[in-house]
Amino acid sequence: MGSANQSPRKCHALLPTAGMGSRLGGELPKQFQELAGKPMLAYALEAFVQSPQIESIWVGVSPNFIDNPILKSLAMGNKPIHFLPTGGPTRQETVRNTLGELMKAGIAVDDWILVHDAARPGITPTLIEKLIQAVHQSTAGGLLAVPLADTLKLADLDAAIAGNLPHAEKTIPRDHLWQAQTPQMFALKKLHDALEDAIRLEAHVTDEASAMELLGFKPLLIEGATRNFKVTHPADWELMQLLLSASK
Numbered sequence: 001m002g003s004a005n006q007s008p009r010k011c012h013a014l015l016p017t018a019g020m021g022s023r024l025g026g027e028l029p030k031q032f033q034e035l036a037g038k039p040m041l042a043y044a045l046e047a048f049v050q051s052p053q054i055e056s057i058w059v060g061v062s063p064n065f066i067d068n069p070i071l072k073s074l075a076m077g078n079k080p081i082h083f084l085p086t087g088g089p090t091r092q093e094t095v096r097n098t099l100g101e102l103m104k105a106g107i108a109v110d111d112w113i114l115v116h117d118a119a120r121p122g123i124t125p126t127l128i129e130k131l132i133q134a135v136h137q138s139t140a141g142g143l144l145a146v147p148l149a150d151t152l153k154l155a156d157l158d159a160a161i162a163g164n165l166p167h168a169e170k171t172i173p174r175d176h177l178w179q180a181q182t183p184q185m186f187a188l189k190k191l192h193d194a195l196e197d198a199i200r201l202e203a204h205v206t207d208e209a210s211a212m213e214l215l216g217f218k219p220l221l222i223e224g225a226t227r228n229f230k231v232t233h234p235a236d237w238e239l240m241q242l243l244l245s246a247s248k
């Protein structure tokens with residue numbers, strides 16, 4: 001397979017950062033809180049700045065946060081990082097709005113966009129390269145993901161309704177089940193239009209791949225890494241702090 005650099009289709013990163021981080025808590029949204037010495041968002045930005053195939057980086061920010069000085073402190077390297085006030089009430093609206101601005105800015109409609117959660121600071125240039133190499137010649141796009149390792153239990157619904165401890169009702173076969181990570185890599189306009197449809201139809205879409213799947217695409221699943229887990233709860237924050245401190 002040829003190098004991604006030979007592809008006429010360029011690659012760009014898009015980081016949605018308009019979430020509240022309510023499950024983590026704290027004074028600031030989690031992506032702007034200091035984790036092992038710098039704002040959590042800085043780690044993912046660094047990984048994309050260091051990835052030679054990434055041409056430009058676009059960050060979807062809540063309009064309420066766009067003038068915050070933290071954003072200025074995040075400028076780094078010689079690659080353009082564009083902070084845009086495109087944050088919306090849901091992740092998919094933030095991504096859709098930011099993709100719309102990329103098209104207005106003249107990014108080619110079939111360029112590759114790698115959408116990555118600001119809350120996954122464990123991403124590395126090696127994982128980004130692996131995704132691009134595997135996906136850049138596909139038609140459907142693809143995403144990092146990890147095969148499920150644990151045994152899966154379905155809890156009884158009655159207990160959940162009554163507020164009691166749940167019981168295992170049955171075990172669900174985990175064969176062929178993967179946990180979706182990010183980056184998720186799709187063509188700019190195809191992804192924009194897929195998210196637009198999903199939002200209009202109020203479809204249950206929690207990542208870019210699910211919007212593409214609704215249109216019949218079958219995105220490639222490329223094995224990611226445990227270190228690329230999403231920081232959602234306080235226990236994730238503590239674990240990520242240990243990991244990032246140890247990698248310094």
Ligand SMILES: Nc1ccn([C@@H]2O[C@H](COP(=O)(O)OP(=O)(O)OP(=O)(O)O)[C@@H](O)[C@H]2O)c(=O)n1
Nearest residue numbers: 016017018019020021022023089090091094118
């Ligand atoms: N309206 C939203 C909601 C989420 N995100 C972003 O989507 C990514 C994944 O979301 P998650 O980690 O679940 O973050 P929050 O929505 O902030 O978390 P919570 O549900 O705990 O508030 C994060 O980079 C987050 O900032 C976004 O840009 N716009």
Ligand SMILES: C[C@](O)(CO)[C@H](O)COP(=O)(O)O
Nearest residue numbers: 091117180181182206207230
């Ligand atoms: C995009 C994602 O990180 C893939 O695992 C995930 O779907 C985001 O989930 P959340 O519902 O915003 O927590």
